[in-house]
Amino acid sequence: MGVAYLIYVGVHYWRLNGEPDAAVSQTGRGHRLFWEGFVVSATNPKSLAFYAAFFPQFIRVGADITEQLLILCVTFFVIASILTAGYAVLAGNVRRYVTGAATEKVRNRISGTLVIGAGLGLALVRR
Incomplete structure (x- = not known):
């Protein structure tokens, strides 16, 4: 059953005409997108676990913890802001090369x- 579905989905991708998906190509206002991303990051349990594991390594016992955390x-x-801004600039420059019907069709294929x-x-794997 899974094999047939995977092949069906693959054939479906092959048949797509290369028109960009309307849901994917919507844009929003910068500040709204920023806050949506901030809320997602701030409430992500993996982010909280990362900070809980990362920060204690750099905190000295006996010193003012508020100053160190700040x-x-x-x-x-x-x-993180410098890296993210670099990614945004790179994505903006690359966007013109990876958008459009021709590249969409190649990606679909x-x-x-x-x-x-x-x-x-999956069909050829022996149980």
Whole structure:
């Protein structure tokens, strides 16, 4: 059953005409997108676990914890902001090369081929 579904999905990708999906191509206002991303990150349990595991390594016992956490948070925020801004600039420059009907069709064909290959590989696996 899973093999047939994977092959069906792969063939479906192959048949797509290359028109960009309307739901994917919507844009929003910058500040709204920022706050949506902030809320998702702030409430992500993996982020909280990361901070709980990462920060204690750099905190000295006996020193003022408020000052240390402030320095760590500001440093982390600045580094993350610079990296994220770099990703945004890179994505903005690359966008013109990876959008459009022709590249969408190529992506659909590659995705379809991979999904069909996964279905065929699953069919050939011996139990």
